[in-house]
Amino acid sequence: AQSVSQHNHHVILSEAASLELGCNYSYGGTVNLFWYVQYPGQHLQLLLKYFSGDPLVKGIKGFEAEFIKSKFSFNLRKPSVQWSDTAEYFCAVNSLSSGSARQLTFGSGTQLTVLP
Amino acid sequence: GAGVSQSPRYKVAKRGQDVALRCDPISGHVSLFWYQQALGQGPEFLTYFQNEAQLDKSGLPSDRFFAERPEGSVSTLKIQRTQQEDSAVYLCASSRGGDEQFFGPGTRLTVL
Numbered sequence: 001a002q003s004v005s006q007h008n009h010h011v012i013l014s015e016a017a018s019l020e021l022g023c024n025y026s027y028g029g030t031v032n033l034f035w036y037v038q039y040p041g042q043h044l045q046l047l048l049k050y051f052s053g054d055p056l057v058k059g060i061k062g063f064e065a066e067f068i069k070s071k072f073s074f075n076l077r078k079p080s081v082q083w084s085d086t087a088e089y090f091c092a093v094n095s096l097s098s099g100s101a102r103q104l105t106f107g108s109g110t111q112l113t114v115l116p
Numbered sequence: 117g118a119g120v121s122q123s124p125r126y127k128v129a130k131r132g133q134d135v136a137l138r139c140d141p142i143s144g145h146v147s148l149f150w151y152q153q154a155l156g157q158g159p160e161f162l163t164y165f166q167n168e169a170q171l172d173k174s175g176l177p178s179d180r181f182f183a184e185r186p187e188g189s190v191s192t193l194k195i196q197r198t199q200q201e202d203s204a205v206y207l208c209a210s211s212r213g214g215d216e217q218f219f220g221p222g223t224r225l226t227v228l
Contacts, residue, residue: 004158032215034216036219042221043119043120043207043219043220043221043222044159044207044219045219046216046218049216051215090158090159092158094215102147102164102211102215103149103161103164103172103175104149104151104159104161104209104217105161106158106159106160107158108156108157108158109156109157109158
């Protein structure tokens, strides 16, 4: 079975600091990779996704992530965070194996707090 | 509507009561997923529909959990004889083809 690990449970940064959130997954086959964000009081929203091609993907609000297949990693980055980036961030994968329902397997999430 | 909607947003049930949670997916989305999110955890898969067919229910934690989507649009997740461990946020997501999923706001269930 596939699993996703997010090692940082809570990250606290000051505005303008750089951000990197770790995500590692375990699955031997081909996967799609996602980062979702949940702002306080709001529903899960897609931040960015990787299906194939360029392993460096850019998402909304200045976020980017790099897929490193050899490390089974898909870390999220942002060069300069803002107070409005305070949210919970979830990494997720789904399997492309034949017959798969394509359900997402999520990590446990990272709560990001940005101090003004 | 523009997004996935769920109702009720909050539900408080006494232990042993039955509850029904509703999901309205984005119009035209054939795939529908239910997830359970416990406090401090990521969402966990419960079940999957393609149109009206329930193709995967491997994530349902017990036979007290039942889901249906009779006409291939609205879906209902029913929990019978609720227990305290059922307290969680129940999320519904829909997708056109099963890859990018769009989530609803969730129903927060509290079982007393």
